[in-house]
Amino acid sequence: MPQKSVNLPQKANPVLVKQANLFADLPTKLIEDFQQEFQLNEWHKGDYINSDVLTKRFFVVIDGQLEIKQSNPETGREATLDMLYAGDCFDLMVLFDDQPHDVIISPLTTVKLLSVKLSTMRHWLWTYPEFNQQFMPYLAKKMREKEQQASSLILHDVPTRLSRIILDHINKIKFYSGAKEAEHHYHLVNGLNDEVLARMAGSVRQVINKQLQLWKKEDTLDKKRNQLIIKDLEALEKEAKFTQALPNEPLAKS
Template sequence: MEKNISHLPHKASPVLVKQASIFADLPVRLIEDFQQEFQLNEWHKGDYFDCALLTQRFFVVIEGQVEIKQSNPETGREVTLDMLYAGDCFDLIVLLDDQPHDVIVSPLTTIKLLSVKLETMRQWLWSYPEFNQQFMPYLAQKMREKEELASSLILHNVTTRLSRIILKHINKIKFYISGKEDEQQHIAKGLNDETLARMSGTVRQIVNKQLQRWKKDGILDKKRNQLIIKDVEALEKEAKYTQTLPNAALMNYQPQNKR
């Protein structure tokens, strides 16, 4: 049975506000002003979220992972519109056009969020140039991601789409463990076959077949609700990027505390 969302009984601190990329570089005086308007929320996996709240409050993820979906009630088919991580915010569409947005907000883990009245968020964008300068690049980034998603569904096959989705996922969370001979093995949590099928516009059976092939080739391993990426470079080749490999910095990153 679905549970209702819960609210922590205290307001957000400036430290929490700075964890969101759109606020991180703002002057201290603005962050101190903004934090007084924020409420700290905590949701758990399986919690029910009424999308009508998106027309009332603006949410920023500061911890955990959230999937944004849409579904066809006639067929039951679902598609993933976005996967949100710490620092991401939603729903940008409602913020811009003030119209209802029929989406399914699905926490994949226990998550913590900052929320503020939607009208307050709009007022900040209109009143503070410093904030607008922080927000617009993030908005452009999300628009590019949507463009890439749409073009990928048409221009690339399932193998390419899947590899790009996984690479984007591990590049955002940057979670790794130490493997054989001290090699880094990147962990992609929350990406089971069904989730990957929703994200790549295909069905679970095709996703499973591709993941099994990569497992046989030593590119990755599967364990329950997570993928262990053993060969990022091989996955980059499957992604067929024509520009500088976006995960190059991740591949060369040396962790201070390996897990």
């Protein structure tokens, strides 16, 4: 039976608000004013989050990982619309058109969020130019991501799409556990099992698993349950057919 989402009773403090990239560079006085309107929420993996909440509040992820998806009720097939990480906010569509958004909100980990009334968020955007200047580049970034996602589904095969998804995840969640001297050799990807990767790549689990096993055989990565350890980032970037190096390109050996 699905669990209910949990709203923590305390209000957000200025330090917490400043953790969100969207607000980090705002004047201190403005952050202090904003934080009085924020509520701190915590959702857990497996929680049922009614999408109606998106018509009432605007959310900013400050920790954890969240999947936004849709499903076909006739076939049961699901597709990932967006993968949200710390610093991301949602729902942009409802914010601008004030219409319901029929989506499935699926926390992949324990997720901590700041939330504010939609009307308050709109008021901030129209009233404070310094906040608008912070928000517009984020909006443009999300639009570019959607453009790339759509073009990738049409123009590229599964290995290319899958490699790009993994590299994008690494770029957003940088985490390494192991010997310091080997840090630039390994990149850890948590929380993306075969089914999630299939939804993101517009494919099916069996095809994704076959490709991951091939990369494992080629020593490009190691696969353990819901964890991928990237061992050859250069090979993955070559598969992705990127025209320029990613920000998290491996450090050169000294």
